[in-house]
Amino acid sequence: xxxxxxxxxxxxxxxxxAACRADPNPHKIDLTVGIYMDETGICPVFEAVKKxxxxxxxxxxxxxxxxxxxxxxxxxxxxxxxxxxxLVGDGTHITAVQTPGGCGALRIASEVLAAASPDATVWxxxxxxxxxxxxMGSVGLKFATYSYYDPRSHGVDFEQxxxxxxxxxxxxxxxxxxxxHNPCGADLTLEQWSILADMALEQGFTVxxxxxxxxxxxGLVEDVQGLRLMASRLGELIVAASCSKNLGLYRERTGVALxxxxxxxxxxxxxxxxxxxxxxxxxxxxxxGALLAGRVLSDPELRSSWERELEHVCGRMISxxxxxxxxxxxxxxxxxxxxxxxxxxxxxxxLSVEQAKGLRQTHGLYMLDSSRINVAALNADNMDKVVAAVxxxx
Ligand SMILES: Cc1ncc(COP(=O)(O)O)c(C=O)c1O
Numbered sequence: 001x002x003x004x005x006x007x008x009x010x011x012x013x014x015x016x017x018a019a020c021r022a023d024p025n026p027h028k029i030d031l032t033v034g035i036y037m038d039e040t041g042i043c044p045v046f047e048a049v050k051k052x053x054x055x056x057x058x059x060x061x062x063x064x065x066x067x068x069x070x071x072x073x074x075x076x077x078x079x080x081x082x083x084x085x086x087l088v089g090d091g092t093h094i095t096a097v098q099t100p101g102g103c104g105a106l107r108i109a110s111e112v113l114a115a116a117s118p119d120a121t122v123w124x125x126x127x128x129x130x131x132x133x134x135x136m137g138s139v140g141l142k143f144a145t146y147s148y149y150d151p152r153s154h155g156v157d158f159e160q161x162x163x164x165x166x167x168x169x170x171x172x173x174x175x176x177x178x179x180x181h182n183p184c185g186a187d188l189t190l191e192q193w194s195i196l197a198d199m200a201l202e203q204g205f206t207v208x209x210x211x212x213x214x215x216x217x218x219g220l221v222e223d224v225q226g227l228r229l230m231a232s233r234l235g236e237l238i239v240a241a242s243c244s245k246n247l248g249l250y251r252e253r254t255g256v257a258l259x260x261x262x263x264x265x266x267x268x269x270x271x272x273x274x275x276x277x278x279x280x281x282x283x284x285x286x287x288x289g290a291l292l293a294g295r296v297l298s299d300p301e302l303r304s305s306w307e308r309e310l311e312h313v314c315g316r317m318i319s320x321x322x323x324x325x326x327x328x329x330x331x332x333x334x335x336x337x338x339x340x341x342x343x344x345x346x347x348x349x350x351l352s353v354e355q356a357k358g359l360r361q362t363h364g365l366y367m368l369d370s371s372r373i374n375v376a377a378l379n380a381d382n383m384d385k386v387v388a389a390v391x392x393x394x
């Protein structure tokens with residue numbers, strides 16, 4: 001039976017990273033994949049996570065399953081990290097399901113949404129992270145797109161976004177990026193979040209927030225101002241959060257689906273559907289990453305060490321953005337100041353597909369066909385080479 005299967009095309013992003021690895025060009029530069037890299041080109045383990053890991057190895061006495069919803073210290077830590085003390089209150093209106101990464105959280109959230117509204121259309125930004133579509137679509141949800149990034153202004157076309165979302169119905173879902181929009185880096189202002197909250201209240205659609213980069217844009221609190229505003233105004237919200245980037249736990253698959261409910265009963269009901277979906281798909285959550293994150297979030301010493309490290313990561317990306325924007329503007333006759341104003345790891349350079357492909361062949365410079373680059377993959381060694389290559393393509 002299996003011989004009937006043909007080989008699928010590789011994932012577009014992972015396929016490009018593999019092509020870069022296979023490229024014999026000694027001067028190649030990979031700006032494709034979404035992982036944070038330090039000045040030496042390594043995706044580092046946070047010191048706080050290393051310490052938590054040493055503690056865990058010494059103290060761990062069992063590998064028995066975690067509770068089905070996940071590790072309590074991790075779940076409580078994530079609720080507060082995302083919503084803040086004030087919105088958490090006594091915590092009974094917020095439930096959570098620990099998941100394998102942010103992708104697992106998006107999948108569990110999709111299962112819950114499909115159970116609540118089987119005919120729901122999920123409104124996604126144009127563009128969005130391409131994995132949203134197979135992840136959420138495999139549950140049977142349909143999609144519509146709303147305008148988001150305007151390549152001419154290099155910013156959010158909010159007027160058009162609002163116009164498009166006027167068609168979202170009460171049983172639809174609007175997916176928003178909490179911060180550090182992937183792929184464009186252009187985020188909503190607090191005022192724009194507030195307008196969207198008004199629309200959600202008036203039209204009755206449900207908001208799902210993909211939060212994969214908290215702390216990587218402007219800071220741990222700053223990056224969730226819009227999300228918190230939305231939660232307090234709507235009283236009901238789902239968040240798919242990831243600890244891959246902000247705790248560097250990528251391979252440990254550490255995420256959480258958070259259900260912010262109007263009351264204890266609705267939060268419990270939503271969680272029960274999430275747990276049912278998890279049981280059907282993979283049964284029990286992976287433990288290691290969540291146990292580490294739970295320690296880092298709840299131990300004051302580890303927590304402040306992690307926060308300092310994350311501030312450094314965030315500050316470094318802000319500085320790389322400033323350097324890249326200044327250098328590109330100086331080397332070309334174009335204004336690249338938008339790069340300095342965007343947030344997180346990604347920005348579009350504004351090149352055509354041909355230019356992006358050409359740079360791979362001529363300079364071994366790898367970016368996505370859309371010209372999305374990972375700013376965090378820049379460093380003192382490759383910055384000028386990237387600038388010169390991009391300038392030559394322009
Ligand atoms: C926008 C967005 N959402 C969610 C994720 C989920 O990441 P993970 O499943 O690795 O935690 C990512 C990872 O790149 C992302 O960019």
